[in-house]
Amino acid sequence: MSRHHRRHQRFKLKSLYVWHRYIGLSAAVFVVILAVTGLLLNHTERFAFDSRHVQSGWLLDWYGIQAPETSESFAVGEAYITLFGKHLYHNLHEIEGDYEDLIGALRSGELLIVAVDQSILLLMTDGELVERLGGTEGVPSGMRRIGKDADGGIVVEGGHAFYQPDADFIDWHHWEGDPAAVDWVKATTLPEPLYAELIDHYRGEVLPIERVLLDLHSGRIFGRYGYLIMDIAAVLLILLALSGTLIWMKRRRP
Amino acid sequence: MYRLISLILLALGSLVPAPLLADGQGEYQSPETFLSNSFPEGVPEADVIWLRGEVREGVESILGHRYPSLRIRYWRKEDRSAWILEEIGKEQPITTGILIEAGEIEALRVLIFRESRGWEVKYDFFTDQFDDARLTEDNKLDRHIDNISGATLSVRALTKLARLALYLHQHVQQ
Numbered sequence: 001m002s003r004h005h006r007r008h009q010r011f012k013l014k015s016l017y018v019w020h021r022y023i024g025l026s027a028a029v030f031v032v033i034l035a036v037t038g039l040l041l042n043h044t045e046r047f048a049f050d051s052r053h054v055q056s057g058w059l060l061d062w063y064g065i066q067a068p069e070t071s072e073s074f075a076v077g078e079a080y081i082t083l084f085g086k087h088l089y090h091n092l093h094e095i096e097g098d099y100e101d102l103i104g105a106l107r108s109g110e111l112l113i114v115a116v117d118q119s120i121l122l123l124m125t126d127g128e129l130v131e132r133l134g135g136t137e138g139v140p141s142g143m144r145r146i147g148k149d150a151d152g153g154i155v156v157e158g159g160h161a162f163y164q165p166d167a168d169f170i171d172w173h174h175w176e177g178d179p180a181a182v183d184w185v186k187a188t189t190l191p192e193p194l195y196a197e198l199i200d201h202y203r204g205e206v207l208p209i210e211r212v213l214l215d216l217h218s219g220r221i222f223g224r225y226g227y228l229i230m231d232i233a234a235v236l237l238i239l240l241a242l243s244g245t246l247i248w249m250k251r252r253r254p
Numbered sequence: 255m256y257r258l259i260s261l262i263l264l265a266l267g268s269l270v271p272a273p274l275l276a277d278g279q280g281e282y283q284s285p286e287t288f289l290s291n292s293f294p295e296g297v298p299e300a301d302v303i304w305l306r307g308e309v310r311e312g313v314e315s316i317l318g319h320r321y322p323s324l325r326i327r328y329w330r331k332e333d334r335s336a337w338i339l340e341e342i343g344k345e346q347p348i349t350t351g352i353l354i355e356a357g358e359i360e361a362l363r364v365l366i367f368r369e370s371r372g373w374e375v376k377y378d379f380f381t382d383q384f385d386d387a388r389l390t391e392d393n394k395l396d397r398h399i400d401n402i403s404g405a406t407l408s409v410r411a412l413t414k415l416a417r418l419a420l421y422l423h424q425h426v427q428q
Contacts, residue, residue: 131326132323136338
């Protein structure tokens, strides 16, 4: 090989090395994001990323996750039953299920009685579910309101009549008393500190960590065309591998 | 001509993707109908069993978790009891009716199925396996229940509910 040829080869190798360096620098940040998120996503189950949720306010704001505008609450002794969006809460404890219409809630002895949608939920005073009652269990259809009569018995206004359950909510019968004498429950305003906590709690139960990792990994977290950023990073990574391999091959030649 | 049209319709029908033909979600039988069929002479008044103490422990050991409510409703006449229980298959609960007589499962019926997969468990060819099943001393069924490929979680859920119903039946009979 002539001196001129060797000098040309060294120049080409140096250029390749420079390109390799600049490609690496350009892609570094995004490659690290790709690698770290990929690694974490491989262990989603172990770290329960699909069931753990983001608590960070700024990240929730970034995703546009806001608390529902409307809520409805009923006081039950020292606690509150609140419908927040489609989520039902006993204070800050969410009661499983999706709900549309909270009709009313009251306390009867050691039980909390919650009339919601076409069901009545019986809860312990700590919010633990005792039983979920529907039509099969005799709950009247078309519930409009719930209250207590003068004797403290529960009265429910259904679509066409008034009904009263027995003490164990096993049997229901028509109630023939005077509706004007019933103390019908009324919605109340949630105390401000509890309302603020509920907003934080609600927002903190919406966005799974896995979602954020997937959006970071794909680039979609950066917006509508964010995926292009990761596409470019992936292409740069390919070029990095190719240029690195070429450099290695050229260095091996005698 | 009629035969040609029939053949064309048959061919077109075979092109419809399987999921469209096999959507298994829905209510197959209402709980009220299940109870009426279980007690043709008249549905007895319901009663409840509270899941506390030893009963709660037994339920948790069968299901592998707590039952989502503190008490369970049942209907009983002499040594015949009917239970409407729920257990999650993959993500949604399967509502199941189980009729027990003299310590054996008389019938097991899927009442409401809420998922898009695993609904094959609703068929008699599967639920008939539970007929006459009893509970062993370690609260397992006295037989093996054949799995259905693609419905493993549903099969598992129903098997647990069968055991649960037999276990609770024992307790309410005491």
